[in-house]
Amino acid sequence: MKVQGIAAIVTGGGSGLGAATGRALAAAGAKVALLDLNEEAARAVAQETGGLGLACDVADARSAEAAIARAAAAHGPARILVNCAGIVSGARIVGRSGPADLDAFAKVIQVNLIGSFNLMRLVAAGALGLDPLEGGERGVVVSTASVAAYEGQIGQAAYASSKAGIVGLTLPAAREFAPAGIRVCAIAPGLFETPMMQGLPREVQDSLGAAVPFPPRLGRPEEYARLVLAIIDNPMLNGEVIRLDGALRMQAR
Ligand SMILES: NC(=O)c1ccc[n+]([C@@H]2O[C@H](COP(=O)([O-])OP(=O)(O)OC[C@H]3O[C@@H](n4cnc5c(N)ncnc54)[C@H](O)[C@@H]3O)[C@@H](O)[C@H]2O)c1
Secondary structure: OOOOOOEEEEEOOOOHHHHHHHHHHHHOOOEEEEEEOOHHHHHHHHHHHOOEEEEOOOOOHHHHHHHHHHHHHHHOOOOEEEEOOOOOOOEOOEEOOEEOOHHHHHHHHHHHHHHHHHHHHHHHHHHHOOOOOHHHOOEEEEEEOOOHHHHOOOOEHHHHHHHHHHHHHHHHHHHHHHHHOEEEEEEEEOOEOOHHHHOOOHHHHHHHHHOOOOOOOOEOHHHHHHHHHHHHHOOOOOOOEEEEOOOOOOOOO
């Protein structure tokens, strides 16, 4: 799909991978709405790129409906959705103080998995009503999994489960939307240099980066954004989860 003039929604657009994707889509001519729990951050990126920055809790049905309606009022219904909003948490299933907190597990699933599904259902519902473009395409959805979906480390039970859910969601969604020409893919990033990672001490970042076979460094958010644009551009990419990790395979700890 050619992105020039197309309405796009990027969740988690105020930071990291989402902000880089918003910038890349805007530079390619898309009309971009950045949705984030952190409205100020989304607005700051929007101001820089000429898009729209909106408050949205992806885990909440009403909040997402309201944000999508505001984006559609400004740009028309979106044909592109990039799900980048997400949270990390670390806890053993049974830790020193006993079994893990169930609400903490549910929160990660609610934001990462249910949040991605929430936006997918709403944006796809809008795109289904639009005229097909060149090649019969009506829309493209890209969600963000993680290599943790395949190689979750000890302490990543909630995060890895949420990302494995995104992997499992990709094919049935692509199959369901295929007759309407809406493609669905996901990206499973390895280790990327985002505010999430930048919170770690420099030496920890360096040692994580050195564990990546090639290139031996953390990924750059722009490299994630380049893959999003490649997925949108290439009509044969559908129903697939693409690892973007420099051949990294995470160890148990
Ligand atoms: N950075 C990495 O190494 C890495 C690796 C694999 C996967 N990922 C995934 O990539 C995605 C983006 O991560 P990032 O590194 O850019 O993180 P980040 O923390 O820089 O950005 C995440 C953004 O999501 C927003 N957000 C959190 N909860 C939200 C909610 N309920 N509703 C709306 N917005 C919400 C935050 O405010 C933040 O702006 C996440 O899904 C993350 O799990 C990141």
